[in-house]
Each structure stands twice: as C-alpha cells, then as structure tokens.
Amino acid sequence: MRLSRYYLPILKENPKEAEIVSHRLMLRTGMIRQQSQGIYSWLPLGKRVLDKVNRIIREEQDRSGAIELLMPTLQSAELWQESGRYDAYGKEMLRIKDRQDRPMLYGPTNEEMITDIFRSTVKSYKSLPLNLYHIQLKFRDEIRPRFGTMRSREFLMKDAYSFDLTREGAEHSYNKMFAAYLRTFSRLGLRAIPMRADTGPIGGNLSHEFIILADTGESEVFCHRDFVNFDIPAEDTNFDDVAGLKAIFDKWTSVYAATSEMHDEAAFDAIPEGERLSARGIEVGHIFYFGTKYSEAMGAKVQGPDGKEHIVHMGSYGIGPTRLVPAIIEASHDDNGIIWPASVAPFDAVVINMKAGDEACDRVCEEIYAALTKAGKDVLYDDTDDRAGQKFATADLIGVPTQIIVGPRSVAAGEVEVKDRRTGARETMTVEAAINRLNG
Numbered sequence: 001m002r003l004s005r006y007y008l009p010i011l012k013e014n015p016k017e018a019e020i021v022s023h024r025l026m027l028r029t030g031m032i033r034q035q036s037q038g039i040y041s042w043l044p045l046g047k048r049v050l051d052k053v054n055r056i057i058r059e060e061q062d063r064s065g066a067i068e069l070l071m072p073t074l075q076s077a078e079l080w081q082e083s084g085r086y087d088a089y090g091k092e093m094l095r096i097k098d099r100q101d102r103p104m105l106y107g108p109t110n111e112e113m114i115t116d117i118f119r120s121t122v123k124s125y126k127s128l129p130l131n132l133y134h135i136q137l138k139f140r141d142e143i144r145p146r147f148g149t150m151r152s153r154e155f156l157m158k159d160a161y162s163f164d165l166t167r168e169g170a171e172h173s174y175n176k177m178f179a180a181y182l183r184t185f186s187r188l189g190l191r192a193i194p195m196r197a198d199t200g201p202i203g204g205n206l207s208h209e210f211i212i213l214a215d216t217g218e219s220e221v222f223c224h225r226d227f228v229n230f231d232i233p234a235e236d237t238n239f240d241d242v243a244g245l246k247a248i249f250d251k252w253t254s255v256y257a258a259t260s261e262m263h264d265e266a267a268f269d270a271i272p273e274g275e276r277l278s279a280r281g282i283e284v285g286h287i288f289y290f291g292t293k294y295s296e297a298m299g300a301k302v303q304g305p306d307g308k309e310h311i312v313h314m315g316s317y318g319i320g321p322t323r324l325v326p327a328i329i330e331a332s333h334d335d336n337g338i339i340w341p342a343s344v345a346p347f348d349a350v351v352i353n354m355k356a357g358d359e360a361c362d363r364v365c366e367e368i369y370a371a372l373t374k375a376g377k378d379v380l381y382d383d384t385d386d387r388a389g390q391k392f393a394t395a396d397l398i399g400v401p402t403q404i405i406v407g408p409r410s411v412a413a414g415e416v417e418v419k420d421r422r423t424g425a426r427e428t429m430t431v432e433a434a435i436n437r438l439n440g
C-alpha cells in the first residue's frame with residue numbers, strides 16, 4: 001500500500017473526548033470514527049486490525065471443532081417471547097417495528113435464534129456434539145457507552161453455541177472453548193485470565209470471564225498472581241481428548257480468580273499476603289454453561305440412543321473483537337503511539353522514504369516494497385513528500401512492528417536502516433539483508 005494513495009486520516013491533536021489511551025490512539029490514528037453515541041465506523045487502518053483479530057478467533061474456533069454460520073442482526077420478537085427474555089431484557093434491547101407493525105429487535109445476543117435453528121434441523125443424538133458460531137454485529141443500548149469501541153452500543157461479537165446430549169458432554173464442550181480461548185488470546189499477544197463470573201441475563205451457573213489486567217478496566221477482579229506462569233495449550237492439542245482438556249481446565253481453575261460478583265473473601269484471604277492480586281481488568285471474553293434453560297423453554301430436543309426424547313444441554317461462548325482491539329492497545333503502547341503485536345499489526349512493515357523524488361531512494365524503496373509484497377507481506381510504503389521527522393512520528397504512532405528507513409546517505413553505501421518499533425533498536429544492513437529479515 002502506497003501511503004500517497006491510502007486513506008489514513010491522522011489527527012494532529014489529541015482528541016479531547018477520549019479518556020483512555022486506547023480510545024485516544026484509535027481516534028488519532030484514524031482507525032475509527034464515531035457516527036453517533038456508541039456507534040462507530042471502522043476506517044481502513046482499523047479494519048485491517050479487526051480483520052486480523054477475527055481471523056485468529058476464527059482459526060481457533062475452527063481448530064476446536066466449532067462450525068461457522070451467519071445469523072442476521074434483526075430478530076423477530078416472537079422468539080424472545082418464547083424464552084421469556086423479551087420482557088426481561090429491558091431497555092438495553094433496541095426494539096423496532098417493521099411496516100406491517102410486527103415487533104422486531106436488533107439482536108443483543110443469539111441464544112434464541114440458534115436454539116430455533118437447532119430445534120428445526122437436528123433430530124438425533126448422532127448429530128451431537130455440535131457447536132455453531134458466527135461473528136456478527138450486536139446492539140445493546142448501554143446506559144454508559146464509553147471508551148470508544150471498548151464499550152459501545154453497536155459492537156462485534158464472536159458468539160458460539162454448543163449442543164450436547166448430556167451434562168458431561170456439555171462440560172467437555174465448555175472445556176474445548178476454554179482451551180480455544182486461552183490459545184486465541186495468547187495469539188493476540190494478550191494474557192487473559194479466566195475468572196469465575198456471574199452469568200447475568202444469559203443465565204446458568206457455570207461461567208468464566210476472560211480478563212486482561214489493566215488499570216483502565218471496568219471490572220474489579222481478585223486473583224492469585226501465579227497466572228503469569230501458566231502454559232497455553234499447544235497448537236496440536238487434541239480437542240477430542242476429554243481427560244486432557246479437563247486437566248487444562250482444572251489446572252487453570254485451581255488457582256483463585258474471580259470477578260467482584262463472585263468474589264469469596266475467605267478463599268482470597270487464604271492466599272499468602274504477597275501473592276494476592278486485587279486489580280482492575282477488561283473483560284474480553286465470557287463463556288457460559290446454562291444447561292437446558294433455552295432448550296427447555298423452546299423445545300430443543302433430540303432422540304437419544306435409548307429411543308427417547310432428550311432436552312439438549314447448551315452453552316454459549318462470547319468474544320468481543322471490537323473490544324479486543326482497544327484492549328490490545330491498552331496492553332501495548334508507549335508515549336509515541338501503538339505497538340502492535342505482529343499477529344494483528346495492520347502492516348508487517350513500513351518502508352520510509354526519507355527523500356521521495358530522489359532517484360536512488362525511490363529505486364531502493366520500490367525494490368524493497370515489491371520484494372516484500374511479492375513475498376506476501378503487508379507493506380505500507382511512505383512515498384509522500386512529508387518531512388522525514390513527520391514520517392517517523394507517523395510510523396511510530398500507527399505502531400507497525402518493523403520500519404525500513406531509506407535515506408540518501410545510507411543508500412549511497414548500499415544500505416538501509418531497520419528499526420524495531422517495540423525496542424526502538426536500529427540496525428544498518430544491506431537492502432538484501434533487510435528483505436531477508438522480514439521474510440525470515
């Protein structure tokens with residue numbers, strides 16, 4: 001991507017409305033734009049990051065055996081009347097009427113709809129276990145939308161729904177998602193701690209929130225500090241290994257970690273003084289086992305091996321991609337801007353032409369840009385005629401992991417400079433070595 005032809009509406013000043021660093025940086029870098037309260041457009045730079053986050057989420061859902069579909073944002077009120085949540089959901093639900101005066105709603109979540117799909121298509125236990133997910137916009141008319149896309153009214157959610165014949169089967173489905181979540185957040189460069197959590201309007205009695213510790217987080221949490229030393233399940237984890245996944249779940253949940261609603265002061269006090277952590281955190285994922293709450297109310301049953309009908313056991317599993325992007329920034333930035341983990345960076349590298357129009361500089365930049373693009377890298381080429389100082393500031397601000405700096409002096413010696421955004425370390429090397437560095 002040539003910056004001269006790209007759309008990167010960077011703000012010079014810090015936006016006054018932004019209270020936390022991620023919101024400030026997302027506005028300054030032109031990743032998002034507020035359209036009305038709590039409703040955002042994702043501009044091209046932000047969209048690139050969001051797509052990479054979604055890709056990782058999708059890969060890990062697929063790896064665990066979940067299957068992707070796509071449900072609509074608008075739902076009929078009837079489904080929610082069946083489960084009893086149409087009245088219970090209250091003012092957070094955006095209610096709409098169509099031209100025939102039929103009550104509709106913008107979905108805040110999809111338990112009812114997926115249960116409806118299930119009951120009308122699945123008849124036998126032989127189709128189980130089944131886990132269906134989608135990545136789709138939701139709307140919740142939050143009282144206090146704030147911090148940009150961290151708590152917005154319209155937001156993206158990956159929501160998965162599992163169906164099992166028995167409670168034991170459903171527990172295994174829960175453990176699969178538990179392991180998939182540990183892998184997902186780790187690949188996003190985050191350490192998210194699973195904490196015992198309240199189930200709220202979703203219901204049930206087994207639930208974990210995945211929380212990233214951050215001073216600006218809205219959740220109050222209590223945990224043992226040992227979480228930093230725990231292993232993440234490997235890529236070749238066998239998701240059909242019931243005992244293996246239970247061992248992962250048991251290991252992580254053997255250490256005390258709870259949100260304030262589920263906090264047990266006595267258990268927390270039992271932890272040695274210096275090992276207790278009471279902190280604030282950002283909830284990036286939330287998983288629930290709620291048994292037969294929806295399947296019972298909506299008649300979702302299958303024929304079992306005994307020939308009888310069985311109400312299925314369900315769980316639901318959410319991740320918020322549009323919240324994850326600011327959460328990653330909260331965890332990874334410095335005074336100069338964002339520092340993207342390589343896995344979600346909008347570009348792998350930025351080529352900075354310090355003297356656009358200079359024949360030698362242009363030639364070397366084009367060579368690097370072409371070679372890296374050909375190798376499948378996402379490269380931003382700053383070919384504008386801005387001052388070099390401004391180009392450096394922009395590159396630091398948008399947080400691209402590697403900067404390749406091409407100036408007249410180094411080019412004369414056949415060399416370029418390679419800067420690592422995270423460490424700030426700069427190295428001079430040949431053009432070929434710089435290309436190999438990124439391809440390595």
Ligand code: 5CA
Nearest residue numbers: 109151152155159284285286316317318320323
């Ligand atoms: N149906 C269940 C799980 S699929 C559910 O709705 N769970 S939830 O309410 O906990 O939401 C799941 C995830 O969506 C949260 O962990 C969070 O990451 C994200 N999320 C929820 N509300 C918002 C919001 N207002 N803005 C941004 N992300 C949100």
